[in-house]
Amino acid sequence: MQVVYFYFKEKEPVDVPTVTALLVVVPTLSILLKNYLNLVSPVYGVTSCMLSFFAFYALLLSCMMAYRLSPLHPLSRYPGPLLCKISKLWIIYLAYRGKLHLYYKSLHDAYGPIVRIGPNDLSINEKKLIPFILGTRGMPKGPIWDARRNRQLGKDREYHAVIDVRDLKVHAQLRRRWNEAFSSDPLKDYQETLTKRTQELCEHLEGQCKNAASGVAVVDLAKWISFFAFDFMGDMAFGGGFELMRDQDAQGIWEGMEKGLTQSIIQHALWVAVMFQSIPFFSSGMRKFARFAMDQAKRRTETPVKTKDLFYHLYESRGDPTNPSSYEAQLSEAVTDSTLIIIAGSDTSASVMSSVMSLLLRHPHAHRRLAEELEEAFPAIDCDDRRIIEVEKLQNLHYLNAVINEAMRLLPPVPSSIQRGPPKGSGGKVLGDDIFIPEGTGVIVPPYCLHRDPRYFSPYPDSFIPDRWLAPNASPASTSSAPDLKGEVGPQPIFKTDREAFIPFSYGPANCAGKPLALLEVRYVIAHLVTRFDFFQSSQESEGSKVGEGHGTQWEDEMEDRFVFTKGPLRVGVRAKPPTSQSG
Numbered sequence: 001m002q003v004v005y006f007y008f009k010e011k012e013p014v015d016v017p018t019v020t021a022l023l024v025v026v027p028t029l030s031i032l033l034k035n036y037l038n039l040v041s042p043v044y045g046v047t048s049c050m051l052s053f054f055a056f057y058a059l060l061l062s063c064m065m066a067y068r069l070s071p072l073h074p075l076s077r078y079p080g081p082l083l084c085k086i087s088k089l090w091i092i093y094l095a096y097r098g099k100l101h102l103y104y105k106s107l108h109d110a111y112g113p114i115v116r117i118g119p120n121d122l123s124i125n126e127k128k129l130i131p132f133i134l135g136t137r138g139m140p141k142g143p144i145w146d147a148r149r150n151r152q153l154g155k156d157r158e159y160h161a162v163i164d165v166r167d168l169k170v171h172a173q174l175r176r177r178w179n180e181a182f183s184s185d186p187l188k189d190y191q192e193t194l195t196k197r198t199q200e201l202c203e204h205l206e207g208q209c210k211n212a213a214s215g216v217a218v219v220d221l222a223k224w225i226s227f228f229a230f231d232f233m234g235d236m237a238f239g240g241g242f243e244l245m246r247d248q249d250a251q252g253i254w255e256g257m258e259k260g261l262t263q264s265i266i267q268h269a270l271w272v273a274v275m276f277q278s279i280p281f282f283s284s285g286m287r288k289f290a291r292f293a294m295d296q297a298k299r300r301t302e303t304p305v306k307t308k309d310l311f312y313h314l315y316e317s318r319g320d321p322t323n324p325s326s327y328e329a330q331l332s333e334a335v336t337d338s339t340l341i342i343i344a345g346s347d348t349s350a351s352v353m354s355s356v357m358s359l360l361l362r363h364p365h366a367h368r369r370l371a372e373e374l375e376e377a378f379p380a381i382d383c384d385d386r387r388i389i390e391v392e393k394l395q396n397l398h399y400l401n402a403v404i405n406e407a408m409r410l411l412p413p414v415p416s417s418i419q420r421g422p423p424k425g426s427g428g429k430v431l432g433d434d435i436f437i438p439e440g441t442g443v444i445v446p447p448y449c450l451h452r453d454p455r456y457f458s459p460y461p462d463s464f465i466p467d468r469w470l471a472p473n474a475s476p477a478s479t480s481s482a483p484d485l486k487g488e489v490g491p492q493p494i495f496k497t498d499r500e501a502f503i504p505f506s507y508g509p510a511n512c513a514g515k516p517l518a519l520l521e522v523r524y525v526i527a528h529l530v531t532r533f534d535f536f537q538s539s540q541e542s543e544g545s546k547v548g549e550g551h552g553t554q555w556e557d558e559m560e561d562r563f564v565f566t567k568g569p570l571r572v573g574v575r576a577k578p579p580t581s582q583s584g
């Protein structure tokens with residue numbers, strides 16, 4: 001037993017043959033040998049075998065727990081709940097419930113900025129430590145990526161995606177071309193596709209309104225926005241391939257991917273990932289999505305498209321255009337990265353856009369103010385009498401950006417899974433002056449907790465107040481006659497808005513590679529939705545909502561932390577606004 005225990009403690013094996021050998025073969029052999037020597041009767045033999053097995057596992061688990069709770073454990077000085085210290089199973093259970101973000105927040109409220117959330121895991125909710133964890137002086141990606149990598153595309157994958165590579169040098173190499181693919185010139189190339197798909201989204205919604213007797217259709221806006229985001233990312237990654245807005249996920253691709261997210265519990269323990277991977281039932285959704293991605297990437301490598309998409313900027317612009325076989329050579333990378341584009345780029349952006357719309361619905365004053373800002377900024381109309389939304393102007397619209405920031409503050413699309421850990425063989429890492437992180441530790445920096453911490457965002461850290469982004473930090477000048485929380489005109493509280501603690505796109509060299517595209521997309525789509533439609537709260541959404549509150553609503557209650565936030569439906573009444581010239 002001691003040998004098995006020390007082997008587990010030192011090597012942490014996860015492959016099925018070794019684990020089976022240690023947990024089944026070793027005890028079986030030793031028990032058989034013991035019973036052979038003591039054989040009295042078959043009944044005695046079976047009972048004795050069972051008792052011996054029980055004793056073996058009980059002793060093994062007791063040794064593990066005793067060590068994890070003892071002062072000898074390298075994380076013993078950090079506070080945290082007992083259940084977290086002894087096993088990962090508690091966190092895995094909470095991850096299964098989808099409410100880890102709320103749990104981590106409650107832990108930080110109770111224990112302070114550094115909490116032990118697993119036998120070898122810490123959660124750090126401290127702004128001044130962010131550069132030491134995520135910055136250029138920080139650490140590489142943490143252990144969750146060993147588990148997530150296994151799950152994404154199957155064991156046969158040879159090539160690491162930029163998001164899951166744990167070696168800093170390899171990451172920097174891979175990241176270079178992503179940074180180039182999202183620089184200002186390529187970004188202009190993506191605008192044509194964005195315009196086309198946004199127009200399509202608006203036309204689908206207008207179609208729904210036309211079909212409704214009163215002109216007001218009740219739609220699940222979150223679903224339409226998700227379908228839009230997938231279609232758009234499909235265009236970026238594969239030059240087309242998804243037509244979810246048109247076909248409503250007839251092939252079950254979106255559903256497969258969403259199921260994959262639900263299985264995100266696997267990221268909390270590599271052994272769980274390995275176990276799930278070997279059970280086809282659990283991994284079928286993600287496999288279906290991976291197969292689809294593979295087919296699309298193959299098609300895309302064989303048929304270069306006219307529009308310069310993300311695939312072009314990541315691959316084709318680097319290969320020899322006269323030699324199609326150079327694309328072939330990159331197929332493995334292309335499949336991996338294309339899948340990553342869909343996974344990283346669709347649910348995240350869709351989550352922000354849907355949250356913005358949900359929050360605007362509950363805050364009519366903010367909605368009105370945003371509509372006014374947009375109408376003033378875009379007076380020109382096109383031949384269809386629609387406002388022309390100029391992309392270049394969007395980033396300078398203060399209220400629009402304040403609304404988007406505030407939605408990402410309250411509901412960051414990646415609420416808790418930003419993780420780093422000391423590199424293998426480094427012996428550990430010291431954060432700041434005296435916080436030692438031993439090798440083998442995973443450290444998360446949870447945006448959901450930072451963003452709602454009153455040390456960084458106050459007053460009312462849980463409330464939706466776009467104005468907090470407009471006022472200079474805690475300056476008396478921010479006391480103005482701007483509308484207050486209830487939409488009344490009155491003196492504004494003095495806000496503390498600490499941008500260094502605002503990390504919806506993470507921070508440092510492995511922050512979100514797609515941030516420029518994501519912001520462009522979110523601003524553009526929100527501007528269209530707000531200027532072209534009137535939205536009404538459905539009775540479901542209004543339940544439980546309070547003026548000025550950003551939480552406790554159905555929308556928020558249904559969000560689940562599955563690495564990215566997954567969303568419930570957003571049922572709204574929608575009416576197409578009359579063409580601009582008729583609206584007076």
Ligand code: HEM
Pocket residue numbers: 134162163164175178340341342344345346348349352412413414417418419504505506507509510511512513514515517518519522
């Ligand atoms: C509002 C939308 C989005 C948000 C809030 C968001 C947020 C994030 C976050 C928090 C990470 C994890 C970084 C870390 O571990 O430190 C990430 C990584 C990444 N995201 Fe995004 N993302 C968004 C949209 C996109 C889009 C549209 C793309 C385009 C394909 C994209 C591509 C990536 C990539 C490639 C990575 C991996 C970067 C690396 O490891 O170097 N994201 N994103």
